[in-house]
Amino acid sequence: MSKDKLMKPQKPVGIVGYGAYVPRYRLPASEVARMWTGGSGGVPIQEKAVNGLDEDVVTMSIEAARNALKRARINPQDSRAVWVGSESHPYAVKPSSTIVAEAIGAVPHTQAADWEFACKAGTEAMQAAIAFVGSGMAQYALSIGMDTAQGRPGDALEYTAAAGGAALLIGPAAEAVALIHGSYSFVTDTPDFWRRAHANYPSHGDRFTGEPAYFKHIMGAAQALMEAVGRTPADYQWAVFHQPNAKFPQRVAKMLGFAPEQIAPGLLSPRIGNTYSGSTMIGLTAILDVAEPGDRILMVSYGSGAGSDAFDLEVTERLLAVRHLAPSTETYISRRTVIDYATYTRFRDKLKMS
Amino acid sequence: MTNVSIIGVGQTKVKEHWDTSLRHLAWYAIEAALDDAHTTDIDAVFVGNMLGGELSKQNHLGALVADFAGLRGVEAIRIEAADASGGAAFRQAVLAVESGLVQTALVVGVEKMTEEMGAPATAALSTALDADYETIHGLTLAGMGALLMRRYMHEYGVDVSDFAGFSVNAHANGALNPLAMYRNRLKPERFAAAPQVAEPVSLFDMAPGGDGAAAVIVTRHERALDMVPQPVRVAGSALATDTLALHDRKDVLWLAAAERSAKQAMIQAGISPEDVDLFELHDSFTVMAALSLEACGFAARGEGWRLARDGEIGRNGRIPVSTFGGLKARGNPAGATGVYQIVEVALQLRGQAGDCQVPDARIGMAQNLGGSGATAVTHILRVD
Amino acid sequence: MEVSRHWRLQTQRYSLVGETCDTCGVKLFPPRDVCLECEAPAKELYTFTGVGEIFSYTTIYEAPAGFEHTTPYMIALIKLEEGPLVTAQLTDVDQEEVYVGMPVEMVTRKLRTEGEEGVIIYGYKFRPAVETAVQ
Numbered sequence: 001m002s003k004d005k006l007m008k009p010q011k012p013v014g015i016v017g018y019g020a021y022v023p024r025y026r027l028p029a030s031e032v033a034r035m036w037t038g039g040s041g042g043v044p045i046q047e048k049a050v051n052g053l054d055e056d057v058v059t060m061s062i063e064a065a066r067n068a069l070k071r072a073r074i075n076p077q078d079s080r081a082v083w084v085g086s087e088s089h090p091y092a093v094k095p096s097s098t099i100v101a102e103a104i105g106a107v108p109h110t111q112a113a114d115w116e117f118a119c120k121a122g123t124e125a126m127q128a129a130i131a132f133v134g135s136g137m138a139q140y141a142l143s144i145g146m147d148t149a150q151g152r153p154g155d156a157l158e159y160t161a162a163a164g165g166a167a168l169l170i171g172p173a174a175e176a177v178a179l180i181h182g183s184y185s186f187v188t189d190t191p192d193f194w195r196r197a198h199a200n201y202p203s204h205g206d207r208f209t210g211e212p213a214y215f216k217h218i219m220g221a222a223q224a225l226m227e228a229v230g231r232t233p234a235d236y237q238w239a240v241f242h243q244p245n246a247k248f249p250q251r252v253a254k255m256l257g258f259a260p261e262q263i264a265p266g267l268l269s270p271r272i273g274n275t276y277s278g279s280t281m282i283g284l285t286a287i288l289d290v291a292e293p294g295d296r297i298l299m300v301s302y303g304s305g306a307g308s309d310a311f312d313l314e315v316t317e318r319l320l321a322v323r324h325l326a327p328s329t330e331t332y333i334s335r336r337t338v339i340d341y342a343t344y345t346r347f348r349d350k351l352k353m354s
Numbered sequence: 355m356t357n358v359s360i361i362g363v364g365q366t367k368v369k370e371h372w373d374t375s376l377r378h379l380a381w382y383a384i385e386a387a388l389d390d391a392h393t394t395d396i397d398a399v400f401v402g403n404m405l406g407g408e409l410s411k412q413n414h415l416g417a418l419v420a421d422f423a424g425l426r427g428v429e430a431i432r433i434e435a436a437d438a439s440g441g442a443a444f445r446q447a448v449l450a451v452e453s454g455l456v457q458t459a460l461v462v463g464v465e466k467m468t469e470e471m472g473a474p475a476t477a478a479l480s481t482a483l484d485a486d487y488e489t490i491h492g493l494t495l496a497g498m499g500a501l502l503m504r505r506y507m508h509e510y511g512v513d514v515s516d517f518a519g520f521s522v523n524a525h526a527n528g529a530l531n532p533l534a535m536y537r538n539r540l541k542p543e544r545f546a547a548a549p550q551v552a553e554p555v556s557l558f559d560m561a562p563g564g565d566g567a568a569a570v571i572v573t574r575h576e577r578a579l580d581m582v583p584q585p586v587r588v589a590g591s592a593l594a595t596d597t598l599a600l601h602d603r604k605d606v607l608w609l610a611a612a613e614r615s616a617k618q619a620m621i622q623a624g625i626s627p628e629d630v631d632l633f634e635l636h637d638s639f640t641v642m643a644a645l646s647l648e649a650c651g652f653a654a655r656g657e658g659w660r661l662a663r664d665g666e667i668g669r670n671g672r673i674p675v676s677t678f679g680g681l682k683a684r685g686n687p688a689g690a691t692g693v694y695q696i697v698e699v700a701l702q703l704r705g706q707a708g709d710c711q712v713p714d715a716r717i718g719m720a721q722n723l724g725g726s727g728a729t730a731v732t733h734i735l736r737v738d
Numbered sequence: 739m740e741v742s743r744h745w746r747l748q749t750q751r752y753s754l755v756g757e758t759c760d761t762c763g764v765k766l767f768p769p770r771d772v773c774l775e776c777e778a779p780a781k782e783l784y785t786f787t788g789v790g791e792i793f794s795y796t797t798i799y800e801a802p803a804g805f806e807h808t809t810p811y812m813i814a815l816i817k818l819e820e821g822p823l824v825t826a827q828l829t830d831v832d833q834e835e836v837y838v839g840m841p842v843e844m845v846t847r848k849l850r851t852e853g854e855e856g857v858i859i860y861g862y863k864f865r866p867a868v869e870t871a872v873q
Binding site for chain 2: 743744770795796798799800801802804811813814815822826827833850859863
């Protein structure tokens with residue numbers, strides 16, 4: 001059954017360029033705990049990445065996209081689409097994608113659109129890009145997953161809601177640094193997490209976000225994809241799952257039969273938090289920074305509301321030739337400046353100024 | 355040498371004039387100048403003003419000021435060249451009289467800066483800079499001064515404290531000027547500890563804004579001789595320009611417009627720098643004072659600061675500057691500043707400078723700069 | 739609301755697009771259509787690499803309206819590797835680290851916003867060069 005539902009384009013496609021971005025500021029989880037629990041109790045991660053006062057999804061997407069283009073070494077005008085997936089687009093109405101497209105020099109002969117599906121907005125843009133290129137409609141299409149995630153002060157999500165993401169340029173398989181053998185999506189109406197229009201912060205169903213939401217959808221998509229492409233966890237060198245915290249991706253990996261080493265390079269949430277639409281994709285860029293030709297990678301996103309997109313990838317020789325052309329994911333992660341809770345409230349516009 | 359002479363001057367104290375409006379300030383200075391010249395016979399009014407539109411929501415100052423000064427009907431316009439507006443307005447009056455088309459012209463520089471304070475006032479002053487390429491990045495006038503000062507320090511190997519002499523001198527003179535905004539003496543050791551405005555520019559490097567107005571009446575020299583006992587001749591008058599933005603200059607540390615206008619004015623006056631008895635320079639920032647001295651030929655490149663350090667800018671020094679306190683202590687009412695400078699030089703040459711008097715002053719120079727020095731107006735006045 | 743004036747400049751602001759002089763080859767930023775060196779027409783577009791070094795710098799403590807919520811912030815004159823100076827904010831840097839001659843690179847950031855409801859103005863800033871990964 002799954003085999004029929006495998007999303008595989010007619011023309012072979014792959015990732016021809018990739019780029020990460022993580023802002024430099026870090027809020028230790030202990031700071032959130034200090035503020036709201038008197039420092040008692042456990043914390044879900046070590047620290048999270050926080051965007052500076054002059055950063056938003058647009059500026060961060062521009063930098064990630066420029067990094068992807070540096071590695072792809074293509075003329076930006078040849079990209080037929082610039083798609084930005086996020087749940088923190090700076091405008092409610094006005095595309096982030098046109099600003100990004102303008103800044104990277106892709107305009108005007110291009111598609112541009114913003115995507116939204118909680119934390120999987122980036123991977124759905126990626127699927128659309130696969131289809132765009134795979135159908136022959138485009139030579140290249142740029143997909144970006146980027147967020148400056150919101151967390152209500154004192155809420156469990158405040159520890160993890162972070163800023164960062166990645167850009168993946170999809171193009172013909174012949175130019176790929178990683179082939180995309182197929183994709184699979186798994187979606188239901190599951191109200192585990194949402195943000196109503198005009199609300200500043202999201203709401204969530206607490207532990208309801210786990211078993212019937214995150215685990216069910218990731219498992220569903222991952223297992224169906226592996227079945228459809230005829231592979232098992234042992235066939236993959238690497239895997240990356242959406243990372244709302246440190247625990248969930250490790251547990252889902254174990255449930256699916258992946259060893260801790262397989263997810264280690266892409267497991268960034270303990271050090272940068274949950275970058276929402278960027279989370280799975282920046283996990284992939286971290287893996288691409290260390291992977292070898294021939295390595296297979298399983299990538300599964302999760303977006304609340306709810307659904308998962310799974311991808312089967314294979315690294316090519318070309319990766320080694322372009323990897324060094326832009327800053328690595330680790331370069332951004334290790335470029336860190338710790339801030340306190342007061343600075344965080346200022347950077348995240350939580351101070352009442354009027 | 356022009357055929358134009360000053361027959362009357364007037365000025366208000368520079369301060370926060372909470373109870374006085376823009377038009378009243380202008381009127382008080384005009385009234386004083388008319389009294390000084392013993393005439394009400396004015397043919398044209400030139401209003402130097404920078405911020406009327408931004409801070410008082412009032413443009414069209416020519417007609418407003420003329421009307422309010424009882425001169426309704428006469429030709430009147432506002433001249434704007436940022437904080438060189440006053441000097442530029444004075445030059446327009448000189449040109450008008452020199453041309454023969456206007457017999458007697460009145461110049462009033464007026465600025466009402468305290469209608470707004472804080473960030474809106476800083477934004478208004480920043481309109482002197484390049485809006486598209488400087489102020490959009492948050493640059494302010496103080497920031498511009500700081501970029502110059504930091505580079506000056508880097509290239510010439512000087513320290514913040516090496517600029518202290520300019521402010522110490524200005525305050526020493528301002529203390530003797532009853533119309534100055536700040537009349538406190540400044541201790542050199544306090545200079546380096548001043549609060550930062552735009553590092554390395556501190557409160558003690560930067561001239562304070564204030565409300566004020568100054569007025570000057572000019573007419574043809576032969577007529578002036580009949581009207582007043584001691585006319586002050588406009589010996590040289592020149593205005594030059596440069597790029598608005600520092601980044602467009604090939605040589606950031608050289609005030610090319612200041613040099614050009616000073617040279618032209620000195621050629622007209624037939625003098626050279628060593629003939630100048632006092633120099634009212636545009637010390638909006640200490641570094642601007644140093645750069646002005648260099649551009650106008652009073653110091654070699656990179657050496658302007660030495661004049662302040664070596665005490666050569668005092669009233670008995672080689673080249674006295676800021677003799678009534680300068681922008682730093684008298685206060686810097688932006689578009690009025692250039693007219694204050696003319697008033698002050700005229701008083702010095704008339705021997706009416708009181709405690710601020712420079713001994714035996716015969717030739718005085720005033721140089722008014724706009725923003726980064728993109729406009730430079732130099733006037734040389736003399737008495738025989 | 740200033741929409742068109744920022745829209746008009748966005749190519750320059752987003753990606754440092756300037757001009758090159760047809761006659762003497764000098765690179766110009768900001769573009770001004772007439773060469774600063776030889777005064778010949780300069781209309782051919784040129785995209786700067788964004789690589790340069792700090793020529794001078796300051797930290798602004800008293801900000802103009804529109805920037806008061808971002809103080810203190812740093813502004814520099816940047817000497818681009820192609821020659822011109824450009825005025826821009828420094829970002830992602832601590833004040834103590836900055837020095838004349840520091841290598842920097844262009845990034846696109848928010849310059850300011852027009853209040854809560856107005857447009858967001860993006861443009862160039864500079865930061866210490868981030869190293870590219872070396873294998």
